[in-house]
Amino acid sequence: MIKNFLNSRPNIPLLFFLSGVSGLIYETVWFRMLIRVFGTTLEATSTVLAVFMGGLALGAVIAGKKADGAKNPLKAYAALELLIALSALSATLAMAGLPEFIAPLLPEGGTAGAEAGTALLRVLVSAGVLAIPTALMGATLPLLVSALSTGTADSGGKISRLYALNTLGAALGVLAAGYLLIAHAGEKGAALLAAALNLAIALRVMLSSPQERQPAPPAAETAEGRRGYRLMLLILGASGFTALALEVLWARLLVLTIGNSVYAFSAMLASYLLGIALGSLYAGERADDGDTLPLLAKTQAALACVALAGLGAFYLAGTGATDPKYMYSPLTQASDIFHLFGWSLIIIMPATALMGFFFPLAAQAGVRAAGRVGAVGALYGANTVGTILGSLITGFILIPQLGTKFSFILAAILAALTGTALASLAGGEAKRRFTPWLAGAALAAAAAFAVPDPVFSTINRRFQLHNPGLLAFHAEDRGGAVDVLFTGGGEIKSLYINGLAVSGNGEAGKLMSHFPLLFQASPKSMFIIGLGAANTLRSGVLHGVKVTVAELLPAVREAGPLFAGNWEKSLAAGRFEVRLNDGRNELLRSRRKYDAIIVDVTPPIYSSGAVNVYSRDFFKIARSRLTETGVLSLWIPLPCFESDYYMIIRSLKDVFPEVNVWAFPGQAGFLALASAQPLESRPKVLAGRIKRGNVARELPFVTPEYIYATHAMGTAEADELSAGYPAVTDDRPHTEFPLARLMAYSPMWFQVPEGR
Template sequence: MSRGAHIVLLVLFFLSGACTLVYQVVWVRMLVLVFGTGAFAVSTVLAAFMAGLALGSFYFGRLADKSKNNLRLYAFLELGIAAFALTFPLILSGLDEIHTWLYLQLEATPYVFAFMRFPLCFLVLLIPTTLMGGTLPILIRFATRHMSQVGWNVGTLYAANTFGAACGVGIAAYLIIEYLGISGTTTVAVIGNVLIAIFSLAWYRRLSDSAEPYRASSGKRNNAEQKNPPALPNWLVQLTLLVFCASGFTALGYEVLWTRVLTMILGLSTAQSLSIILIAFLFGLALGGAIASRFVGRWSDLLIAFGAIEILLGLFGHISIGAFGVSTHFIPYLSTLTSWTGYLFATAILVFSIALIPTCLMGLLFPLVGQLNATNLKTLGTKIGKVYAVNSLGSIAGAFGAGFLLIPLLGTERSVQVLAWTNIALGAVLLLVHPNASIRFKLPAIGLPVGAVLLLTWAMPSNLFIALFTNTEKDSELVYYREGTAGTVTVHQMSHGNRILKVNGMGEVPTDHASIKIFRLLGNLPMILHSDPRQVLVIAFGGGITLNSVLLHQPERVDCVEVVPGVVEAADFFARYNNYVFNRVGTDHLRLIHGDGRNHVMRTPERYDIIIADATHPGTADSWVLYTEEFYQLCRQRLKTEGFIAQWIPLHGLAVADYEMLLRTFRAVFPHATLWLTDKYSIVLGANQPQHIDFELLAQRLSAAALQESLQEVDLADPVSFAGTLALDERAFAGYAGSGPLNTDDRPYISFTDRRRRDTGAGLPALSSLLPHLVVEANESLFDMDGGKKQSIERRFRSRKYSIQGAVSLLNDKTGDAIWHYRQARKTDPAERMALRALRRLERAD
């Protein structure tokens, strides 16, 4: 094949790889809405995707050897992928009904229900992923006219496709999903597939006629002039396939483990930041494939090269443990970067520096093993398809094995060590069974790397990862550490006495006064305002503080859905605040459901008086599904007529436009919405009918002894203080939210807010934007009270506004202005304690 024809194929396959990963990103997002965002659900989707690729490469590899028009066949595969992508939303709607039926039948046996997800997901993805998996062996068979070209063609096509895949992830994560949405992104990928198919059909005769192999200069590719190495015995060829399968296991295992560690130490939590890891991994694989294409035909002994690469992989697997430790020295530098682009670039450099060499070594293997197994041009497609299939099957096992077996049983650090020793063992086996290598070569080739690894293990401190995770919170002691499938849960004891619970390095449950206040307000607000709350749903266990507040009202039944089981075990460290709520799990009144909150709302036939959503930040990769219009519609369907929904909405980490969009999206489903505010956090409260506060009933309910004990600690025990947290009544809420885009499943704007988060860490922009809209008068349509109570609550509203202005001044480093505003708050209403606490803190600071 001529040089120009080969370049055309590389461009086509580059674009095909980009489209494939765009589909993967999009379909995973769509399928987690059906299956949930839990670790098992996400792994099931990815495993089903890879299983289809394995099946496609195996089947179409055989077909490629029989076909006389492989480029036309390739074009039809691309058209088939495009056709399926257009029908995918319709298929998904049918799957949704089947999944709901299974949920209702198997709710009592969650593990059986989780297992049934795989065949469902596999059937849905079977057609497109099988077609995708068939593209590589078909193009390799088409491009290869001489056996001496196998390594070159396998390496270059694999590299082009994987480079395209890395670009596809970047395009999807940083560009088209944000601006075009899920459906628009799908359309772009479909157009890409169609254009690839049209070009292939138009050029297949011209490319097919380019039968003369291209011969480069001696300094470049000259594989066509190389002599094939002697054929290996059949048993040894089969062994290379088994080793390559096991190598696929370790490769995906590394990806899972490295992602967990990088997420913890770098604080990567959003879809865009996490994409850096996948891009780095794919880039390394592609680079390795490109390097192999130049050299694999020149290596005189591919079996020794295979074994050496496996041993080097094991060595660099161990080195990666120390590399993570060194990387923490650069984290303070990352925190100083104010530019989102600069932060992204610096983070990418750090991730690439750790992952590039080992992933590049992984990328060398596919062309090498393909060359080892391909002995006859007539069966080339079959052999390449088989090589790709066994590696994909190993990858599936690695994705599941690392997350569901190694991490829970061994922890992340030891799991990396196990994978590294596995690579060394695989390499040692290949060298030991080599029929021609001498013992004098084998012993040092194996012994020296093993000795280096043992020395490296001895030199590195034990439990290095635990030390790294401890350092994610300054001036703290790690008092709880649990690695599980769903996430790594840690509890840090701060030097000033507070504690914080983290999941995968992200703070979830701090115990400072403002956080405890919002947790208890979230649990009590809808329970107090509802006339008779009996059935309650709480999404997220967290530290159990909100859940305990709900139970203080003695409802008939509370369902609590938690996606990370480890946080329930850590609740003992927050017993002072949650009143040992974990001891009541499993009683008649409290049912704990391990799973995804949205999935439960979507599947359960139950209807609730109260739904409380205490999810993590809406910008994180797994919580955006709890802040879309479709989620709120599901909640509305599960609420009874007089029901309430309450949801925590952060002020920090959100630009004003994004905060307004979240409120606007909530109000689009619950027009009777109000906003409740402390100095750091906010709560949206929605209902199916106009909200109404009976002041006398509020006072009566707050007088309960259990509530008094809990709410006095956070200055909410009297009706004026409790009702004084109202920030926006229904009219003000509508005026603040305004009109504009909504956050939806198809247009998940909130997932792509990274670049707009500059200077939003403490919530200053959102808090400042609320100031002009804060209520200062008691709306008669909302409050039922006498004149005296009305004056008290309006005085509190005016005082609270001064306090919020004081908080804004503090965030702007204007301490003098803050003190003046806090003193005005105290002057307006001496009983307003937010200002009192702030003034005491400022006095202690002086």
């Protein structure tokens, strides 16, 4: 049956596979583009995801109503693919120009009204650019199921196999975009390739001269059929909720073992989609059976058990993953890519295979109840609406209130309850036979309560082995797990996010705050991206300037007083403010000019999203928000590829006339200062400013002589050495994609090289 299906003319299954490839390439590119405009906060990313998924649902519902009456659904499908290509390219070009267009419209941050206005603008703009192409994408499945089915009796197999192949294509699209296309062709190049696939699909279908058909008359509706159909809409909505809730939760767990690089995210999402594809493909052999409700009920109970087993497995494996690299980055060499996939496949794929098996069987049950093939559109739409709610509620409510472990248990309970509802709907013997399955799910949930919190246990185990001390703070908020560790009798304070060392009360943060202020006559304001351990904030306050900090995670702000003893007093005096927002987005919507902008993002350089503040496009935003004598202070952490270092310097030089670099003894990184004016170099003036800024209270060794001795590169040398390297841009985010350099063993600096 599968062979006959694959050989159907004009090979629609293969074409729908390619359509899945293009769809996930678009989603990857668009998501990157929009979060640069609206920020990487959970609110922003959830809005973009909800609009994207909502467009798919809308298109599916509309197409489902029209599909059964279409005389030539294949011709309509070809038109859809053509329109997808055109609208997707238009959307991509529109999004590329959004930052300049939308910056004047974004309200200045810091007030509840501004946040509400920003949220409204996010929805309107996201819908404006995404609604048409995503609705067109969502319309494809109902049309193709209608085109290939002879009626409701055989539509289940068509749904499952089309869904499987499209999802398999989506998995390939994720890998292609995340590992190859954006790295080598850029975001626009990746979108252009996706559009070429859509155009090729449209051309192939049209060349096959699809024939018109006589639409089948609609089946007579019955009260029982309407009731069954509505119940299946609810069932599919609930299963969609569970599916995305689990995806969000898996991401929270796996970041502890596979990190937060673009490769890690791509491996996780591809594993998720691959499981769905395999499960759906297998479901094709059962989808057209008679009563599938008992099987659907057991599938949901099995999903609850498997998901909870995965939670336990992660606890055992996670607490055993104690290599020190997990406290920096799990990706340090090319072979680590296999490690990323291993974790993702083991933890995620068994459960998503059950999800993939469930959807086509449930959709076919709904189609039969409705008596028309086009009903698959509304059923798919209901499932998609469920996924939107699952993502939003899990991220915004469940994790902050319950934590990852108990959110997992709640999601599993929902799956078991969905199975119970299906068993009740089946009634009779099926309900009795479901009892052992429900008991198994209940036992799994009870056992999960006994499993220690896997997030806390994994992080704490690494602390005990490699950096024993007092865990002074632990919290899970909507953006990640935040920990503060005191060692050395409380003298050394370190901040960890998702188990990765981010910041501490060492000297580097103080240097990157003091230096840009020392080179200015009378600085009055400073903007800091990332609160971290509050070093840069505290040093800025010593200079008497007003400090604005953009911090992504509420828990990091909550932990701030642990690093700064006079936090509450300084905050009450109005000497600083902390805004919960992505730093680039906060600058983009700012109307202020700052004397210093400090950028110190989570290492390594290739961590997901870091490139957004290492690109030439960001440096242009930063320069536009600096005063005439203002200075951008950029920390470039080590380890770092030599090429990445020079690409960042090149990007700075493309925007700022003056670029100077310092390398400090004992510090794992470089401090780059970029400005429009030459920096002050007179020793007496610098000595006076060191005194003015109370620098000796924190860094008594900083003198004019120290500033000269640690100077590693001036503007002329920066020009000469970086000239042969490409700039990092939003479209070509070279530093975020290190795989080719890892495979080629490109030179990497683990400490400041001699002569720098």
